[in-house]
Amino acid sequence: MSFLKVEGVSFAYRKEQALNQVSLELKQGDFAAFIGPNGSGKSTLLKLILGYLKPTRGRIMLKGQPVEDIMDWSRVGYISQQVKDFNQSFPATVREIVGSNLYSKMGMIKFLNQELEKKICRSLELVEMDGFINRKIGNLSSGQQQRIFIARLMVNDPELILLDEPLAGIDIRAQDDFYRIIANINQELNKTVIMVSHDIQVISKHANKIVCFEDGRAYPHCSQEFSYDDYIHELRRTNLRIIPRHDH
């Protein structure tokens, strides 16, 4: 059984077609990269997978269950493009930011207990930020902040991780650290990762599946069969318009 199955999904924002008959399948532990120009439908598909938008046609199944039936959304972790749009002088510590994702597990007057505190520490170790637990979030670099947001997501131990352009505005060295951490989460913890990115060159080194988007259509490829060079060649050949489908 596939982990995530997108079957003939179409979606339109009012009359504007954003996705057209998109189909793809991911196995547990896959690291899929969604690449393509702005407005090609990458983020829309993420929102459909998350169940925020409903497809006009087709369906999306997560472990055999239609996404609209999923009640426990802590199974899916999502980092949006807006994650960085917060007040940098917000008086919150890393512990509070990471712990905020555990609110569904806390009842009335039940604040962070030892068990939840351990989860926070483990998440921070995973992103190599365990020494920063009492630091204010606004005092960290943008690369470090992004790792804290990964820790916030990991505190709920999600099965599927969706990252929408998480590396915009982050320097190369911090990007390397970020990829190393995501690769570790993907391989060591066998988590399925989908990452939207514009940086084909870098992400093709890490992802085992690349899905190219163009005008609301998705073209799934396996990176072993379809290398970065092939992709660039196709992009040049087709003048950034149409990328042929490589079924495998």
Next chain:
Amino acid sequence: MVTAVEFLNYTFMQRALLAGNMVGVIAPLVGVFLSLRRLSLIGHTLSHVALAGVALGLFLGFFPVYTAIIVSIIAALAIEKLRRDYRDYAELSLAIILAAGLGLATILISASRQSAGIHSYLFGSISLVGTRDIYMILPLALVIIAVILKYYYGFFYLAFNENEAWLAGGPVRALNIVFMVIVSITVALAIRVVGTLLIASLITIPVAAGIQIAWSFKSTIWLSLFFSLMAVNLGLIFSFYYNLAPGGTIIMAGVVILLLVLTGKKVWLLFQQKI
């Protein structure tokens, strides 16, 4: 020593202190979330709408705090709706509701035969805090504290990044409605103690002082609470001894605390640099 706490011998002062301290707890509690979301103007708007509610109560002959609560809740829900529908013009919708609230208040006050009592609702009054006010403030303040404890992390997430909370699948709409309702009740309850014109300041000034020296979100809440209770108690005592409107003395006590915190912080930073 006996004269120093003379104010405690008066029943009206005991009631004022009880009501004041309850308001002194809930105002900065909602104020922290409101200020960090940069929505302080909502407090200001709701206070003007609450004044219309008071005027409506006086006009119709109902207990004004009841009508203030009802009118504020309706206005708060309207603000929330407008804030959602006109994301880019949120301030404009606040300005319109503020003006409408004040306009309605002015009409009702001038049409009311009991408009003489409005002064105490504008600036607060320690002598007019009645048993009925206490019975109203105490349970509702406890409910507000319980709601904040229950949704603490939800409100925290909203305050940190509302857009992202929405995208991360949080129950943003429901949380926002609950939040707006507790803000409007807080504003209406504070009327007797600080008056409609100064409620927004009690919601924001202690928080402004707390943020300056806080090291975490939780410490921001505790510091804001501490500064708020300090301002309320000092303000009420000054109001008692100098026969001044408590709204003014409480807020001025808050402003003095804020100035002391700002000065203290500056001195501390200079001292640290020299070391």
